[in-house]
Amino acid sequence: MTDIIDGNAVAAEIRAGLADGIDTLADAGVTPCLATVLMSNDPASETYVSMKHSDCEEVGIEARDFEIDPEAPAEELYDTIDELNADPSVHGILVQMPVPDHVDEREVLRRIDPAKDVDGFHPENVGRLVAGHPRFKPCTPHGIQKLLAATDVETEGADVAVVGRSNIVGKPMANLLIQKSELGNATVTVCHSRTENLADKTRAADIVVAAVGIPEFITGEMLSEGVTVIDVGINRVDADTEKGYELVGDVEYESAKAKAGAITPVPGGVGPMTRAMLLWNTVKAAGDAEAVDVNLP
């Protein structure tokens, strides 16, 4: 039987496990605080940001909401970041991506105080991760490590195919998995749009992480029997549903499930874990900033 990995359940465990650290902070008079900044009218982005706010509320993190007109000059976003950097009551800053074309995304990432960079996208934090001493692990790959651990999938010695080379998933995922640490010690092949004979690489893998952003790109015939499949894709495709769309992963679920030993569904797989690890990083940021020793799950 294929194990359907329940991301909602593991994420709920992580959120519950954060209570200890949040209590310790409260004893020291500190409420962890996440500021989100949204410069977009995209309905998907609005949904994601509001989910992040309800998650914060559930665990006792203060969430502050900043919205900037997508037509406004880029400086307005940069100034907001500067103000949040300077505000000691703010521990984490998340600028929802993507930002409008007239905004320099790299400037946004550089501008956020690396000690408040709960996405882990600032060049200093990327450098620390690659060098093997991460401060904030990027939320999606970190969440995937936690999902694998909760499913008792061993990464040590495993052959992993990471399909996708983005800065937010593929690259940090590969870096975490090769680290000499718990949830690491894997042998990783990073595949992308120019990879030749992709199916040979995915068939040779014990674990496949699909993060290409193409609906149903990975099919069952590209997989070996018993493989663990982690589907990072959250693609909205037009469908005759109430919302007018349907969420589809980067994996063709039915054919992949027929081969897999374990597989994450979409929705309810990686997505909730990404959000849980954002809370995790926010509690860590608060502990670091306030010099409070917090236990993290």
Ligand SMILES: Nc1nc(=O)c2c([nH]1)NC[C@@H]1CN(c3ccc(C(=O)N[C@@H](CCC(=O)O)C(=O)O)cc3)C=[N+]21
């Ligand atoms: N600075 C920044 N940090 C991010 O972490 C970030 C971002 N920008 N921009 C957009 C992407 C996307 N992302 C998601 C996280 C969780 C779900 C999620 O929880 N999805 C649910 C369902 C969502 C639904 O129903 O639409 C699930 O998969 O079960 C989705 C998408 C974070 N992102």
